[in-house]
Amino acid sequence: MLPTPAVVVLRQFDTVRLIPSRFADREDSVLITLAENTDHLRDLFDLDNATNERLLAEQGGLPGIGVDELVFGVPNFRIINAAFAYPRPEGSRFNDGDRGAWYCAFELETAMAEIIFHKTVEYQEIDRFCDSVSYQALLADFSGQFHELRDAGHGGTFVACLDPSSYLVSQQLAAQLLDAGSLGIVYPSVRREGGTNLACFRPALVGNLRRGAAYRLTWSGSPQPVVEPISAGA
Numbered sequence: 107m108l109p110t111p112a113v114v115v116l117r118q119f120d121t122v123r124l125i126p127s128r129f130a131d132r133e134d135s136v137l138i139t140l141a142e143n144t145d146h147l148r149d150l151f152d153l154d155n156a157t158n159e160r161l162l163a164e165q166g167g168l169p170g171i172g173v174d175e176l177v178f179g180v181p182n183f184r185i186i187n188a189a190f191a192y193p194r195p196e197g198s199r200f201n202d203g204d205r206g207a208w209y210c211a212f213e214l215e216t217a218m219a220e221i222i223f224h225k226t227v228e229y230q231e232i233d234r235f236c237d238s239v240s241y242q243a244l245l246a247d248f249s250g251q252f253h254e255l256r257d258a259g260h261g262g263t264f265v266a267c268l269d270p271s272s273y274l275v276s277q278q279l280a281a282q283l284l285d286a287g288s289l290g291i292v293y294p295s296v297r298r299e300g301g302t303n304l305a306c307f308r309p310a311l312v313g314n315l316r317r318g319a320a321y322r323l324t325w326s327g328s329p330q331p332v333v334e335p336i337s338a339g340a
Contacts, residue, residue, distance in 0.1 A: 199280075219297040244318065279291075
């Protein structure tokens with residue numbers, strides 16, 4: 107059992123999360139463009155719904171998160187719910203493979219550094235740095251009591267939770283805090299010095315979600331991509 111970190115009252119506006127633009131470009135289903143007629147579309151929806159993790163979560167069909175925790179009827183609610191319904195199989199720093207979290211940064215530069223790091227790792231695995239991906243910035247506001255790890259980067263009890271290459275201890279802490287009712291964790295970025303991240307455990311706390319600017323990241327043979335803004339946002 108790990109000790110419990112201190113709690114801080116946080117009011118942070120305009121946090122930034124970057125997601126691939128293809129997941130944010132449209133609210134209606136891409137299946138509409140594949141269907142030949144209404145009956146065909148209905149069959150495609152039935153097939154998709156059987157394996158769509160967000161829809162399963164919204165129907166109470168996932169073990170990691172209850173339908174009572176999800177959000178409905180607010181702008182971009184599907185994007186919020188998807189963050190919790192589609193965790194990476196191996197999990198991330200403060201969540202396991204059963205339940206996701208809403209990860210965001212206090213600064214655009216930090217959010218960008220996180221994305222670039224993880225995409226670059228993917229390209230290193232196939233030894234090919236040649237791709238171009240568009241990302242949509244999502245802005246959200248947070249107000250609540252979150253567990254505080256911003257001093258952990260200077261050593262101490264929780265330094266292992268910021269291991270650049272392992273999520274073992276951080277996932278253990280997250281599971282412990284989640285079971286105790288934690289709202290989430292504020293922590294220093296290990297991908298950008300001086301940056302701050304937030305892992306929010308509760309969908310209802312992702313406030314005033316709206317779209318910011320969009321960016322294109324292009325890798326042309328180098329691990330460091332060229333970053334170009336492609337829209338200014340709302």
